Amino acid sequence: MDRQHRVAGALIGSAVGDALGAPFEFGPDGRFSARFPSPARGVATEMCGGGTLGWEPGEFTDDTQMALLLAESLVERNGLDGADVFDRFRRWAEADPPDIGLQTRAVLGSCLPWDTAAAEHFRAGNRSAGNGSLMRNTPAAIWFARAGREATMDAARRISALTHGDPAAGEGCAIFHEVLRVLLAGGDADAAVVDALPLVAAEHREKWARVCAPSWRPQDATEGNGAVWPTLGSALWALRNSATFEEALRLVIDLGGDTDTVACVTGALAGARSGIAGIPMRWTSVLHGRVPGFEGRWELPDLHLLARRLDGHRSAQPYAPPTSHDLEPAEVAPGVWAADLDGARRSDRDFAVVSLCRTGGRFGHDVQRLAYLVDDDTNPEVATVLDDVLDDMAALRADGRRVLVHCFGGASRTGLVLRAWLMRTEGLSAQEATERVAARWPHLGLWNDSFTAALEEFGRR
Structure with missing residues (x-):
């Protein structure tokens, strides 16, 4: 770690x-x-x-x-x-x-x-x-x-x-x-x-x-x-x-x-x-x-x-995220939506937002969860974060909330969570979940090999 x-x-x-x-x-x-x-x-x-x-x-x-x-x-x-x-x-x-x-x-x-x-x-x-x-x-x-x-x-x-x-x-x-x-x-x-x-x-x-x-x-x-x-x-x-x-x-x-x-x-x-x-x-x-x-x-x-x-990074500065593409939220699974950073920031306030990237601050939604997930291979516990996110999503859906998942570009981290959600809730394989998300969310990104490995392990679990 x-x-x-x-x-x-x-x-x-x-x-x-x-x-x-x-x-x-x-x-x-x-x-x-x-x-x-x-x-x-x-x-x-x-x-x-x-x-x-x-x-x-x-x-x-x-x-x-x-x-x-x-x-x-x-x-x-x-x-x-x-x-x-x-x-x-x-x-x-x-x-x-x-x-x-x-x-x-x-x-x-x-x-x-x-x-x-x-x-x-x-x-x-x-x-x-x-x-x-x-x-x-x-x-x-x-x-x-x-x-x-x-x-x-x-x-x-x-x-x-x-x-x-x-x-x-x-x-x-x-x-x-x-x-x-x-x-x-x-x-x-x-x-x-x-x-x-x-x-x-x-x-x-x-x-x-x-x-x-x-x-x-x-x-x-x-x-x-x-x-x-x-x-x-x-x-x-x-x-x-x-x-x-x-x-x-x-x-x-x-x-x-x-x-x-x-x-x-x-x-x-x-x-x-x-x-x-x-x-x-x-x-x-x-x-x-x-x-x-x-x-x-x-x-x-x-x-x-x-x-x-x-810890020694004396010159570290507050994070101010650059502008994203402001992708309009889209429903990928029943009650579960996807967006990018600015699309989520401007979304309807009744969404329960799950943020998978640094946001520079809270959005103003009543419910916003901030997960710690980096889009590289340095995540020590992808499985732990994934379980935490999916369990919260399930509970928020049970409370009747629409859940909006996003990362900066709405591509890699968002895609990982959406695919895992479909695998858990609908029993799909990793390949089937990937095809389903790609059909409903064309911004899906598949470049992170560690996420692919985590998804395959998630399927075995």
Whole structure:
């Protein structure tokens, strides 16, 4: 898998977990599965919004807000500038965000200097090993990953210490940094923990070894999951006991308690493991939010761009798609239509749109799903994306929606999905499906050999 797929998976997976878990925060265990016993792929999904603070569906919380502030500081200052990060955090806190941890609020509102505020809070006898520094660390883990184990663990401690004076929190962040560094390289999380533990401060090593051990379970926790130990321990537990991003997130949200933060941390690790293609598009498509005290609204394309910049592509710019041919939508199968980028953008608003390319932003349709599919041979999991798209299409059709599928030119990626749809719904062979689509959509493109191979494999499955 290309590294950039894993980097995007980590950053966006973290925000997905945050937004997905937010409505269930401080609730009992099992609430998520009780409400969603099976995947909700239609017009209404598990990105349901609500909760005690009335989040919008897909809206991220303070976990991601602080992560974005850290990320922008790293990119703009070309490295870690503790004073700048702290100033951004303080400006955010002064703007009265709807959700902010008690400890973080106390430190940022103390009027003490950036390099002593958290330490003084801890020295005064306040509990300081919450998960508030762990939840925001994914951008820094990405940024420092190429610098190696010791450098990334040291950076994690320094970032944690800006708001959390207890060294135990910093050691948890250091382990998280190293695990994410290894996952981004395609390695194993448990092996990363083993290698990280000798670098953990001696007075904290035994407890972190116990919480991060493969035998540990959330019910073994001695603190609530608002503390740093069970948050990271639960994320690692979910990673071991799941095969997919979706399974991992369901496990940790069903634990109850501090669901947004535990899911945020889990989402980063599971997203790095699966890559961006492994995160359900019904969740990524609706991600959004604002950072109080700062201008602008964040959406999925902004997070993709930020992921590239954090991973070393400093000059990456927002994507502005060129003009396509503006092909008029055409019905290729009952209730399933095809178009190109501009044809879809200008289509009737009652379409449920499935976008298979970068769009430069949302269209304004009530339902728009944004799939991650590249028109070359670098897609690590075409089958995973194809299953995700087809399952959502089926659910949207069951909800009575006309589904409009498009990519930039309406040719190759669009053709792959349309042919797979006919194979699944009508039992056609790959050749029969190709002939049917070509007869109804003359813009079909067949140049991508990896798509041809994926379609043949789809037929065998």
